[in-house]
Amino acid sequence: METLERVFGYKSFRHPQQEIIEGLIEGNDAFVLMPTGGGKSLCYQLPALHRKGVGIVVSPLISLMKDQVDALRANGVRAVAYNSALSQSESREVLTAMTSGKLELLYVAPERLMQGAFLQKLDYVDIALFAIDEAHCISHWGHDFRPEYVTLGKLRERFPKVPLIALTATAEPRTRIDIVERLHLSEARSYISSFDRPNIRYTVLQKTNAAEQLAKYVGAGNGLAGIVYCSTRKRVEDVAGMLRRAGISAEAYHAGMPDRDRKNVQEGFLREDVDVIVATVAFGMGIDKPNVRFVVHYDVPKHIEGYYQETGRAGRDGLPSDAILLFSVGDYITAKRLVETGENRDRNAIEIKKLEAMKRFAEGFSCRRKQLLAYFGEEHSGNCGNCDTCLNPRERYDATEDVKTILMCVYETKQRYGARLVVDVLVGADTEKIRSAGFDLLPSHGKGAGQDSAYWDAVINQLLDLGYLRKENEKYPILKLTALTKDVLRGGNTVSLVRPAAPKPKRRRQRLRSIARPADRALFEKLRALRKRIADEEGVPPYIVFGDATLNEIAARKPKDRGALGAISGVGTHKLQKYGERFLNLISQE
Ligand code: ADP
Ligand code: ZN
Numbered sequence: 001m002e003t004l005e006r007v008f009g010y011k012s013f014r015h016p017q018q019e020i021i022e023g024l025i026e027g028n029d030a031f032v033l034m035p036t037g038g039g040k041s042l043c044y045q046l047p048a049l050h051r052k053g054v055g056i057v058v059s060p061l062i063s064l065m066k067d068q069v070d071a072l073r074a075n076g077v078r079a080v081a082y083n084s085a086l087s088q089s090e091s092r093e094v095l096t097a098m099t100s101g102k103l104e105l106l107y108v109a110p111e112r113l114m115q116g117a118f119l120q121k122l123d124y125v126d127i128a129l130f131a132i133d134e135a136h137c138i139s140h141w142g143h144d145f146r147p148e149y150v151t152l153g154k155l156r157e158r159f160p161k162v163p164l165i166a167l168t169a170t171a172e173p174r175t176r177i178d179i180v181e182r183l184h185l186s187e188a189r190s191y192i193s194s195f196d197r198p199n200i201r202y203t204v205l206q207k208t209n210a211a212e213q214l215a216k217y218v219g220a221g222n223g224l225a226g227i228v229y230c231s232t233r234k235r236v237e238d239v240a241g242m243l244r245r246a247g248i249s250a251e252a253y254h255a256g257m258p259d260r261d262r263k264n265v266q267e268g269f270l271r272e273d274v275d276v277i278v279a280t281v282a283f284g285m286g287i288d289k290p291n292v293r294f295v296v297h298y299d300v301p302k303h304i305e306g307y308y309q310e311t312g313r314a315g316r317d318g319l320p321s322d323a324i325l326l327f328s329v330g331d332y333i334t335a336k337r338l339v340e341t342g343e344n345r346d347r348n349a350i351e352i353k354k355l356e357a358m359k360r361f362a363e364g365f366s367c368r369r370k371q372l373l374a375y376f377g378e379e380h381s382g383n384c385g386n387c388d389t390c391l392n393p394r395e396r397y398d399a400t401e402d403v404k405t406i407l408m409c410v411y412e413t414k415q416r417y418g419a420r421l422v423v424d425v426l427v428g429a430d431t432e433k434i435r436s437a438g439f440d441l442l443p444s445h446g447k448g449a450g451q452d453s454a455y456w457d458a459v460i461n462q463l464l465d466l467g468y469l470r471k472e473n474e475k476y477p478i479l480k481l482t483a484l485t486k487d488v489l490r491g492g493n494t495v496s497l498v499r500p501a502a503p504k505p506k507r508r509r510q511r512l513r514s515i516a517r518p519a520d521r522a523l524f525e526k527l528r529a530l531r532k533r534i535a536d537e538e539g540v541p542p543y544i545v546f547g548d549a550t551l552n553e554i555a556a557r558k559p560k561d562r563g564a565l566g567a568i569s570g571v572g573t574h575k576l577q578k579y580g581e582r583f584l585n586l587i588s589q590e
Contacts, residue, residue, distance in 0.1 A: 001013075003046055003049055003050065004042075004046065005572070006572060006573050007046075007049065007075050007076065007077065007572050007573070007574070008042065008046075008075060008570075008572050009075075009550075009566075009568070009569060009570045009571040009572035009573075009575065009576075010042075010569055010570065011569050013042075014038070014039045015193075016191050016193065017039055017042055017043055019191065020032060020043045020165070020191055021042070021043060021046050021047050023189060024043070024044065024047035024051075024129055024163050024165055025047045025050050025051060027161075027163050028163060028188070028189065029156075029163055029164045029165065029185055029187065029188035029189070030043075030163075030164075030165040030166075030188055030189055030190075030191060031135075031165075031166050031179065031180055031185050031188050031189070031190045031191070032165060032166065032167045032168075032190075032191045033167075033168055033169070033170075033176065033190070033191065033192045033193060034167070034169060034191070034193045035169055035193065035194070035195045035196070035197055035312065036169050036197070036312040036313070036316060037197065037290070037312070037315065037316035037317070037318060038169070038193055040133070040167045040169075041068060041133075043131075043165065043167065044057060044129060044131035044165050044167070045072065045077070045105060047128065047129055047163075048104060048105050048128045048129055048131075049077065049104055050128075051128035051129060051163075052126050052128060053101070053125065053126025053127045053128040054098055054101075054103045054104060054105065054106050054125060054126070054127060054128055055104065055105045055106070055127075055128040055129050055130075055131060056106050056108060056113065056122075056127060056129070056130050056131070057105060057106065057107045057108070057130075057131045057133060058107075058108060058109070058110050058113060058130070058131065058132045058133060058149075058152060059107050059108075059109070059133045059134065060109070060110070060133075060134050060137050060144075060146055060148075060149070061285070061286040062081070062083050062084070062085050062109075063286040063287070063288075064133070064134075064286050064288060065081040065083060065107040065109075066081060066085075067288045067541075067544075068107060068288075069081045069105075069107055070540050070541075070544045071544050072105060074540065074544050074545065074574070074575065075572050075574050075575065076572070076573070076574030077104050077105060078097075078102060078103050078104045078105070079103070079104060079105040079106070079107070080094050080097070080103060080105075080106055080107070081106075081107040081108075082094050082095075082106055082107065082108045082109075082112060083107075083108065083109045083112060084109070084112075094106070095121065098121070098125060099121060099124065099125055101125070101126065109148070110146070110148040110149050110151065110152055111148040111151075113152075114148075114151040114152065114154070119158065122159075127159065127162045128162075129162060129163045129164065129165060130155055130159070130162055130163070130164045130165070131164075131165045131166075131167065132149075132152060132164070132165070132166040132167065132183065133167050134167075134168060135149075135166035135167055135168040135179045135183065136168040136169075136170035136172075136175050136179060137149040138150060138152060138153075138178065138179055138182050138183065139174075139175045139178035139179055139182070140178070141172060141174040141175045141178055144285075150182065152182075152183060153182045153183060153184065155183070156183060156184035156185070157184070164183065164185070164188070166179055166180075166183050166185060166188075169312075172376075173377065194373075194378060195373060195376055195378055196369065196373060196378075196380065197311075197312060197315065198384070198386065199315045199318050199319060199320055199321055199386075200311060200312075200314055200315050200321050200322070200323050200386075201320065201321070201322050201323065201386045201387060201388075202311070202323050202325075202368035202369060202372070202386075202387040202388065203322065203323070203324045203325070203368075203387065203388040204324075204325045204327050204361075204362050204368070204388060205324060205325070205326050205327070205388075206327065206328065207326035207327055207328035207331065208328075210298060210326050211239070211242050213326060214228065214239065214242075214243070214296060214298065214326070215242065215243060215246040215248070217294075217296070217324065218243060218246075218248050218250075218276060218294075218296075219248075223272075223275055223525075223528075224275065224293040224294065225269070225272070225275055225276070225289065225291055225292050225293055226275065226276045226277075226292060226293055226294040226295065226296065226314075227276070227277050227278075227279060227283065227284070227292060227294075227295050227296070227310075227313060227314075228243075228250075228276060228277070228278045228279070228295075228296045228298055229279060229280070229281060229283075229295070229296065229297050229298060229299070229301070229310055230278060230279070230280060230298045230299055231280070231298075231299035231300075231335070232280070232299075233254040233255075233256045233280060235298065235299065236252045236253070236254045236278050236279060236280055237252050237254075239278045239298060240252035240278040243276060243278065248275065248276055249273075249274055249275040249276065250274070250275065250276040250277070250278055251265045251268065251269070251274045251276075251277055251278070252265070252277075252278050252279070253265050253266070253277050253278070253279040253280075253282070253283045254279060254280040254282055254283075255280065255282040265277065266283075266287070269287075269289065270287075270289055270541040271532075271535065271536070271541050271542065272532055272535075272541070272542050278298075281306060281310065284309075284310060284313050287313065288316070289313075289316075289541070289543065290316040290317035290543050290547055290548070291316075291317050291319070291543055291547065291548040292313050292314050292315065292316070292321065293314065293315070293319075293321050293322065294314055294321060294322040294323070294324065295310055295311050295313055295314040295321075295322070295323050295324070296322075296324045296325075296326070297310070297311075297323075297324070297325045297326065298326055299326075299331055299335075300325075300327055300328075300331045300332050300335050300355075300358060300359070300362070301325075301358055302335065302339075302351065302354065302355060302358070303351075303354035303355065303357070303358060304354070304357055304358055304361060304372065304375050305354075307325070307358065307361075308372055308375075308376070311323035317543075317547050317548055317549050318549065319548055319549055319552070325362060327359075327362040327363075329359075332355070332358075332359050332362075335355055336352060336355055339351045339352055339355060340352070349475060357375065360461065360465075361375075363458075363461060364389070364465065365389055365394055365462065365498040366382060366389060366465070367380070367382035367383055367384050367387055367389055367390050368384075368387035368388065368389055368390075369382075369384040369386070369387050369390075370382040370384070394498040394499060395498070395499045396496050396497065396498055396499065397496065397497065397499050398494055398495075398496055399459060399495050399496065399497040400488065400493075400494045400495050402448070402451075402459055403459070403463065403468065403488055403495045403497075404488060404489060405426065405444070405447050405448050406422065406426065406448075406456065406459060406460060406463065406469075407468070407469075407481060407485050407488060407489055408443070408444055408447075408489070409422050409425055409426055409442075409444035409447070409448075410422055410469065410479050410480075410481055411481060411489075412439075412442045412443065412444050413425060413437075413439060413442070413444075415478065415479065415480050415481060416478055417478055417479065418476065418477050418478050418479060419457065419460050419477075419479060421433070421434075421439075422456075422460070422479060423448075423453050423456045423457060423460070424453075425439050425442065425444055425445050426444060426445075426446075426447060426448030426449075426456050427446070427448055427449055427451075427452065427453055427456065428445055428446025428447075428448075428449045454500070455500055458500030459497060459500065460479070462497050462498065466484075466495075467482055467484055468482060468484045468485060468488065468495070469481065469482060469485075470482050520555045520556065520558075521555075523555045523558070523587075523590060524551060524552065524555040526586060527551045527554055527555055527583070527586065528542075528551060530582060530583065530586055531545050531546055531551065534579060534582070545575075545579065546570055546571070546575070546579075547570050549569065549570060550568060550569060550570030550571060553568045553569060553570075554568055554583065554587070558587050558590065559584070559587065560584070560587070560588070561584065562576060562580050562584070565580055565583060565584060566580075
């Protein structure tokens with residue numbers, strides 16, 4: 001606790017940091033599953049400072065190591081990265097520092113750590129703990145398998161006395177089991193946190209005039225950092241150009257650009273020289289920028305997994321952030337066609353299912369958070385109050401008669417067809433298929449002609465969500481009645497649904513929320529400018545100096561002396577000493 005305050009400047013632990021940290025200090029292993037931004041790093045950094053010896057942290061990417069090491073050093077911790085980015089003499093220096101016990105934390109790539117010579121060196125060094133970050137990289141099931149990670153399985157046996165902690169933000173249960181097995185952590189305590197990201201506001205917008213919608217949302221000159229994801233490189237270039245013409249500081253990023261340009265763009269974003277990155281999904285891995293305020297999906301994402309991971313890059317610092325999806329059925333159809341051209345048919349079928357789940361989410365009426373978490377197997381009560389469906393609930397109506405009409409039609413067509421045919425029968429379509437099956441003679445035929453197909457589609461989707469209907473057969477889904485059906489058909493039970501949108505919605509200009517800024521915005525901006533100056537002098541990203549949450553608090557409290565400044569979350573002893581003077585000066589001029 002004392003270290004938390006002194007080194008990191010934080011006033012309290014987040015759940016379940018304290019338990020994990022205490023366990024490690026006592027020498028126990030741990031498996032930690034926490035969402036992005038949950039505060040995983042502290043779980044091993046703090047015990048490493050408490051225990052004798054150096055904490056060894058395995059990390060898959062040089063950029064991630066660099067970020068963490070920069071942040072630790074800014075807090076006065078003796079941390080280094082040991083990877084291929086070092087020159088020979090630098091490497092030697094690191095090793096000397098390590099063997100002479102001068103290091104508190106060492107970040108290392110897995111292949112370096114597991115080299116025979118390096119392991120032998122470790123035999124003569126006090127090791128505080130091993131931390132395996134991004135531990136899902138060890139599993140084939142994970143989306144990011146790295147063969148170098150597999151050898152880490154030997155660590156547990158080779159260093160039986162050193163506590164080991166594995167951390168990941170990947171919720172997939174199979175990956176989870178795999179990590180525990182491969183790292184021999186069956187005895188370790190598991191700490192599984194909720195995957196909810198309460199500070200992210202999920203919004204799905206009907207995509208009408210996307211360029212205009214986006215430019216209006218981003219707004220010129222507010223300096224908020226954001227990422228806009230597009231499906232193709234061309235789209236990336238177009239949208240970046242459009243935003244720049246609208247006076248917004250935006251840059252494109254995609255795999256077709258030369259490495260150097262990409263690196264520059266990424267650096268510019270981290271250093272706050274560029275506000276908005278327009279990118280393909282290639283952008284994001286290894287980016288730890290905590291103050292990304294919005295993530296926009298300009299095109300429909302391929303799956304909910306990707307969508308959730310990408311939106312998760314917003315608001316790592318816990319401050320209010322936006323995740324906005326621009327959705328149109330047209331985009332969905334385009335994406336689906338693209339998937340269908342894939343060579344591997346089995347693979348295509350899986351991808352289409354994932355895309356369909358994405359569409360259901362976008363067209364859903366229930367709490368977005370509830371839908372997303374349910375997809376990952378986590379229950380949420382809904383009514384989160386921080387998503388578009390909770391904030392603007394759609395009108396409900398008594399749909400009992402229409403529901404009966406649908407259920408009867410499914411019954412009369414013998415529960416052997418998909419939604420397409422059922423809707424065709426309802427609206428009284430006169431097709432070859434219907435005639436040859438004799439469905440034009442059914443009582444249901446044309447019974448729903450008072451509404452159009454889109455209406456019936458929307459109602460069927462809701463019935464599937466609510467369990468009045470279910471789908472069978474994955475490839476060619478057919479509609480089946482369920483146990484709930486009887487209650488409706490026999491009367492007595494009413495069904496209340498959300499009224500489907502009119503087929504051609506009037507061009508309703510959606511007012512997008514502008515992100516809350518501190519009460520004293522003028523001061524906040526001055527503090528931000530000072531932070532940027534210091535960051536440039538030191539060659540680090542601004543968030544390494546102070547996070548946005550810390551600046552917000554400074555702007556609100558206007559501390560007059562070192563004591564008051566030091567009491568603010570994120571201001572540790574080291575930073576107080578280094579930057580205190582300059583920040584206090586600025587505040588005193590107010
Ligand atoms: P993760 O690795 O889980 O994505 P990080 O360890 O990078 O998350 O932490 C996310 C953010 O939360 C960082 O900005 C970090 O400084 C902040 N943070 C972590 N623990 C605390 C705490 N106890 N109090 C205040 N801020 C914290
Ligand atoms: Zn909600």
